[in-house]
Amino acid sequence: MTGEEDHFGLGFERPSVRYPSLSESAFGHCGAAGAQAFADPASGLAYGYTRRRYAFPGGAAPENERLVAAVARAVEAG
Numbered sequence: 001m002t003g004e005e006d007h008f009g010l011g012f013e014r015p016s017v018r019y020p021s022l023s024e025s026a027f028g029h030c031g032a033a034g035a036q037a038f039a040d041p042a043s044g045l046a047y048g049y050t051r052r053r054y055a056f057p058g059g060a061a062p063e064n065e066r067l068v069a070a071v072a073r074a075v076e077a078g
Helices: 063-077
Strands: 027-030 035-039 045-048
Touching: 045 063
Parallel strands: none
Antiparallel strands: 027 035, 035 045
């Protein structure tokens, strides 16, 4: 529907494909309005983001790439 390539495992998306700093055990899903949520049991990282405005054409909003990278760096430095 969004034209993006998705990777699923047991009903959840595999966010490690989009966010390489995550482990293969990470799972979650993006929402149609640009939201993104996932958990990575290997690192203990959980991430949730929602937007006030709809992201076109849908799927994870582009700012998630920068936000996830910043959160992953903070966890590694922690």
